[in-house]
Amino acid sequence: MKIAFSPCPNDTFVFHALVHGLLPDTPKFDVTYADIDITNKLSVSSGEDSLDILKISYAALPYIHPEYALLPCGGALGRGCGPLVLTRDSLAPAELTGRRVAVPSDRSTAYLLFRLWAAGHVPGGLGEIVVMPFHEIMPAVRDGLIDAGLVIHEARFTYQNYGLNLLADMGEWWEQDTGLPIPLGAIIARRTLNLDAIAAWIRASVEYAWANPEVSRAYVLEHAQEMDPAVADQHINLYVNEFTANLGDAGYEAITSLLDRAAVEGLVPKLDLSYLR
Template sequence: MTTRLSTAYSPCPNDTFVFHAWAHGLVPGDLAPEVTFADIDVTNGLAERGELDVLKISYAALPYVLDEYALLPCGGALGRGCGPLVLTGPDAPADPAALAGKTVAVPSERSTAYLLFRLWAAQAVPGGLGEIVVLPFHEIMPAVRDGKVDAGLVIHEARFTYQQYGLRSLADMGEAWEAATGLPIPLGAIIARRSLGPERLRGLAEAIRASVAHAWAHPADSREYVLAHAQEMDPAVADQHIALYVNDFTADLGPDGYAAVHGLLDRAAAAGLVPATAPGALDFPGAAAG
């Protein structure tokens, strides 16, 4: 008998590419998703309220939900060279210290992007930031271009399109993170209810890994699904997006992936930005014994 799991992930190309096969019954197993599409800020809130079975959330939100949800070892977004960017207008100073007292637009105060930005700014902007304004990510670049904010923290495909707005990159949060730690950048996590139990969690991880493998082996299968949800994104940009965010860490976090997650959450907790993570809280309950 098939078990239906209430599931939420974003309409971004990396998520639709990864989950297409699972969502369309193309992988083995008796677990199937009932999919809701929502931006990451919404899924973070759904997780904190414990409303769904399986979600894609920001790693920055993970410490707040680990009592109820387990981190899955696959399906998420980590990588190198894929960090958020701080953008400014073409005439703004190139020195990050000039952001002191300035207004910065961010996509969410509970996002990994904002957490990386705060860790970076604590060192790079000794005078302290000014007002932080939360905007939907697609509104940030126009706001910087139009002078409504002094700078913007951008994610996703904005890495490939910000020059079209006449903007420049002041700093790359991923480069700063990698230079400081040598670790990949943890961005988005896949979580599932602990109450599903080890056997179902293991089956869920197997289904997601199979979905990733299918996506890589048969990329044309997911094309219509990806573009249908890509918010009128140029197909070439969608391809760049997938190539950047779907990688070996998507198939399995592995030691480097787990080290990156621990590194981010431990540094953020030490800075008082997130609650401390209890020992063992990131361990996967569905891992095979022995």
């Protein structure tokens, strides 16, 4: 079975037991490690070469191929874990007018949150949007190659190391505005597979990781791009939570709210989430 997820600590922590054969009655997995922008693009294809299970952004759900369904577990939602807008110089939100901003994907939750926020805080409108791998964004802001960067993942713990300033926290804005958790990464699987079984495997992998955190440590750090172990632990503790085991009503409400708002703004096509469940 073919699966794709990012090399970020939360994903490797969640899927470690599943892809290493530590759970009973599960198949062997062929793993592709890829940045979220790549998996978002892979989710629109179909056919024999398409992947069976993918980690994508919730913002990419309106575009995925109809052969995929949304799974109720394994993804990333939470509170206090939203994307950040960073700048080299201290700027006010209105000063982003006409500026070049780097984003990790133009089909990411981070991007949708940023655009929804900017609609109310950058009256003159944004300038050029530049898509680049998330680990390249902070150096590019630091070096003046772009004016601002939208960052995700462990960047909230490390941006000070680059001498950058926090202009706005998209998650903080979203939570204050809606009272809902922040929907970041989704897990989708091909409809022709046994979706209930796959969801059960993923939940079992999450439970195994929580019960045996040290077992996956070497694997997590191997793929964490020379990340400090303490930062990796912070990353896992923030992004692997109750919603990883089960989206629940609050999780689905958060996803629906995000995609409905984005559709109203013309950022994504309108989507009936019940079609994907």
